[in-house]
Amino acid sequence: MSHRSAKKPSGTRRExxxxxxxxxxxxxxxxxxxxxxxxxxxAAAAAAAAKAIDASKMRxxxxxxxxxxxxxxxxxxxxxxxxxxxxxxxxxxxGGGDGAAGxxxxxxxxSYARNGCAVPSKLPPAATESLCGRPxxxxxxxxxxxxxxxxxxxxxMRVGPGGGEAATVLATEAGGAPLRFANGVDVxxxxxxxxxTDSSRIYRRSQHQMVTSTGDSTGRxxxxxxxxxxxxxxxxxxxYPNGIAISADRTHLVVALTGPCKLIRYWLQGPKAGTSELFxxxxxxxxxxxxxxKGGYWVALHREKHEFPFGMNKHxxxxxxxxxxxxxxxxxxxxxxxxxxxxERGDGKIYMGxxxxxxxxxxxx
Numbered sequence: 570m571s572h573r574s575a576k577k578p579s580g581t582r583r584e585x586x587x588x589x590x591x592x593x594x595x596x597x598x599x600x601x602x603x604x605x606x607x608x609x610x611x612a613a614a615a616a617a618a619a620k621a622i623d624a625s626k627m628r629x630x631x632x633x634x635x636x637x638x639x640x641x642x643x644x645x646x647x648x649x650x651x652x653x654x655x656x657x658x659x660x661x662x663x664g665g666g667d668g669a670a671g672x673x674x675x676x677x678x679x680s681y682a683r684n685g686c687a688v689p690s691k692l693p694p695a696a697t698e699s700l701c702g703r704p705x706x707x708x709x710x711x712x713x714x715x716x717x718x719x720x721x722x723x724x725x726m727r728v729g730p731g732g733g734e735a736a737t738v739l740a741t742e743a744g745g746a747p748l749r750f751a752n753g754v755d756v757x758x759x760x761x762x763x764x765x766t767d768s769s770r771i772y773r774r775s776q777h778q779m780v781t782s783t784g785d786s787t788g789r790x791x792x793x794x795x796x797x798x799x800x801x802x803x804x805x806x807x808x809y810p811n812g813i814a815i816s817a818d819r820t821h822l823v824v825a826l827t828g829p830c831k832l833i834r835y836w837l838q839g840p841k842a843g844t845s846e847l848f849x850x851x852x853x854x855x856x857x858x859x860x861x862x863k864g865g866y867w868v869a870l871h872r873e874k875h876e877f878p879f880g881m882n883k884h885x886x887x888x889x890x891x892x893x894x895x896x897x898x899x900x901x902x903x904x905x906x907x908x909x910x911x912x913e914r915g916d917g918k919i920y921m922g923x924x925x926x927x928x929x930x931x932x933x934x
Contacts, residue, residue, distance in 0.1 A: 619889065619897050619898035620898075621898065621899040621900065621901055622898065622899070622900040622901070622919070622932060622933075623900075623901060623902070624886060624900055624901065624902035624903075624906065624921070624930065624932045625883070625901075625902055625903060627902075627921065627930040627931055627932045628930070628931040628932075629928040629929070629930060629931075630651070630663055630671070630928055630929040630930075630931065631669050631927060631928045632653075632655065632661070632669060632672060632927050632928060632929075633661075633669035633670070633672045634669070634689075635927065636655050636656060636657055636661075636927060637655075637656050637694070637925060637926060637927045638654075638655055638656030638694070638923070638924045638925065638926075639653035639654065639655060639661075639922050639923060639926070639928070639929045640653070640654045640656075640704075640705050640706075640857075640909050640910065640922050640923070640924045641653065641654045641704075641705060641706050641707040641857060641909070641910050641922050642707070642910050642912045642920045642921075642922045642929060643707040643708060643709055643716070643912075644709070644912075644914070645709050645711075645714065645716075646709060646711035646712075646714060649662070649664075650662060650663060651663050651912075651920055651929060652675055652707055652716070653707070653922060653929055654703075654704035654705055654706075654707055654718070654922075655704070656694035656695075656698070656703065656924075657686065657694050657697075657701060658677055658678060658680075658681045658686050658694075658697075658698065658701030658702040658703060658704065659674050659675075659676070659677045659681065659704070660674075660675045660676045660677065660704055660707065660716070660718060660728075660732075661673065661674060661675060662674075662675040662732070663929070674732075675716075675728075675732040676716065676718070676728040676732045676733060676734065676735045677702065677734060677735065678701070678702035678704070678718075678720055678723045678726060678734075678735055678738075679723075679734060679735065679736060679738065680700060680701065680702055680722075680723060681701050681702055681734075682734060684700045684701060686700065686701035686702075695775060698721070698722065698774070698775065699722050699773070699775070702720045702721075702722055702723045703720060703721040703722055703774055704718045704719070704720045704721075705719050705720065705721055705751065705752050705753070705774075706718070706719035706751075706752060706753040706754035706755075706765065706766075706812070706813075706857070707719075707754070708754050708755050708756045708763075709756070710756045710758065710761055711758055712758070712761075713729075713730075713761070714729065714730035715727050715728065715729055715730070716728050716732075717739075717754050717756060717763050717765075718735060718754070719751040719752055719753060719754040719765050719766075720751055721750055721751055721752065721773070721774035722751075722773070722774070723738060723741070723751075724738055724739070724740050724741040724742075724748045724751050725738070725739045725740040725748070725751060725754070725763065725765055725793055725800070726738050726739060727739055739763075739793055739798070739800070740791075740793055740800040742800075743767065743789065743791050743800045743801070743802050744789070744801075744802040744805070746770055748767050749767065749769055749770055749771070749772065749773055750767055750768040750769045750772060750773055750774050750777075750780075750788075751765060751766070751767055751768075752765070752766045752767070752768045752774075752810070752811055752812075753765060753766045753810070753811055753812040753813040753824075753825070753857055753858070754766075754813065755813050755814050755815050755822075756815075757815055757819060759819060761795045761796070762792055762793070762794055762795070763792070763793040763795065764790070764791070764792050764793075764803075764813055764815060764822055765791055765793065765813065766788065766789070766790055766791070766807075766810040766811060766812075766813050766824065767788060767789045767791060767810075768780060768788050768809055768810055768811060768827075769785050769787050769788055769809070770787035770788070770789070771785055771787050772785060780809050780827075780828065781809060781827065781828045781854075784808065784828060785808070785809065785828075786806050786807065786808040786809075787805075787806065788806075788807040788808065788809055788810040789802050789803075789804065789805050789807060789810065790802075790803045790804040790807060790810055790813065790822065790824055790835060791803060803835060803843075804835060804845060807824070807826065807833075808826050808828050808829050809826055809827040809828040809829070810824050810825070810826060811824075811825045811826070811827045811855065811856055811857065812824070812825040812855065812856055812857030812858035812859075812868070812869075812910070813825070813858060814858040814859060814860055814866055815837075816892070817860065817864045817892070819837070819838070820836065820837060820838045820839055821834050821835060821836045821837055821838070822834070822835040822837065823848055823858050823866060823890075824845075824858070825855035825856065825857065825858050825868060826855070827854050827855055827856065827871075828854070830850065830851045830852070830853060830854055830855065830874050831847060831848075831849065831850055831851060831855075832847075832848040832849040832851065832855065832858065832866075832868065832890065832894065833845045833846065833847060833848055834846055834847075834848040834894075848894045849890055849894040849895070849896070851868065851870065851874075851888065852870070852873060852874055852885060852888070852896075853870030853871070853872055853873040853874050853876075853885055853888075854870060854871050854872045854873075854874065855868045855869065855870055855871070856869045856870075856871050856908070856909040856910065856924075857869050857909055857910035857911075857922070859910060859911060859912050859913070861889055861913050862913060862914075862915060864891075864892045865889055865890050865891045865892050865897065866889070866890045867887060867888075867889055867890075867911040867912070867913055867919070868887060868888050868889075868890055868911070869886070869887050869908040869909050869910050869911045869921070869922070870885055870886055870887055870888065870908070871907045871908065871909060871924075872884075872907060873885050876904075882903055882904055883901050883902065883903060883904065884901065884902070884903075884904050885899055885900070885901055886900050886901060886902045886906055886907070886908050886921075887899070887900035887908060887911045888900070900919075900932070906921075906923070906926070906930070907923060907924075907925060908921045908922060908923050908930070909922050909923055909924045910922035917933050918931055918932065918933045919931070919932040919933055920932075
């Protein structure tokens with residue numbers, strides 16, 4: 570028999586079976602695909618569980634005397650506050666009540682009194698801040714009741730319980746170089762060590778836009794030891810270090826880099842101690858970083874990385890970051906709201922600081 574005569578005709582049962590099997594399997598494949606589409610990925614499940622927070626209808630704690638710029642927000646060990654750092658050089662304390670009358674002066678730098686800054690001036694605060702001081706980061710050490718203040722011009726200061734003039738200036742230089750732009754601060758509540766940032770060795774706070782536009786990388790991350798009264802530079806040549814927070818397990822610091830739109834992790838303990846690494850990429854320009862009380866962090870975004878001037882009057886103003894550096898939740902608000910800090914309290918309320926606005930926002934009331 571020739572090879573030609575042995576070839577099966579094209580329409581035999583042997584060739585039709587695979588086609589029939591393929592047709593039969595299509596409904597099963599479609600059903601499996603539908604099941605997969607209905608089961609969310611872990612990231613999608615987390616995003617669905619944590620609904621975006623709308624900050625459009627926040628409560629406002631208006632500042633007194635036409636003041637602006639409650640940049641950082643803090644509460645003392647007894648739950649008093651909020652305490653905020655204002656543009657005129659003072660730290661104010663909210664005691665409740667109606668409107669701006671609820672605020673009192675808590676502390677101020679030595680230069681505030683020396684230069685007569687309590688006298689009303691027709692000049693904008695930005696023109697006098699180098700004389701009167703510009704407090705930025707605020708943190709309490711709960712055991713001692715001391716408030717640590719990172720003042721952009723005066724350096725790292727400490728004021729005891731009860732407030733008054735911050736006569737104790739702890740650091741005005743580090744590593745042989747003066748502090749030119751002290752910014753964020755956090756306190757290890759176990760050891761009392763204070764960690765803070767100096768955003769640039771070249772530019773002052775009044776030139777903060779130059780830090781971003783030039784890509785300046787002369788910033789530093791530092792540690793103040795209250796037992797020895799010494800300041801140590803932990804890391805130099807950092808690009809615009811701003812907010813700083815110690816992790817819940819105290820093994821590392823999380824530092825916001827404003828220009829690069831990133832968070833880095835600086836290791837304090839373990840095999841990587843003394844080194845840093847990328848912790849998270851962010852969708853905007855970060856300012857302060859605060860613990861969310863759940864092992865993660867709230868990061869205030871002063872502006873989105875890709876923000877358009879038209880469209881909806883809302884933009885991203887903050888993100889909640891997990892202990893692993895994942896974005897868990899977003900906060901959105903009006904485009905005229907550009908926060909510098911988001912602080913979540915145990916009751917779920919989130920207090921919002923801003924370098925521009927005349928009030929402290931309270932979200933979730």
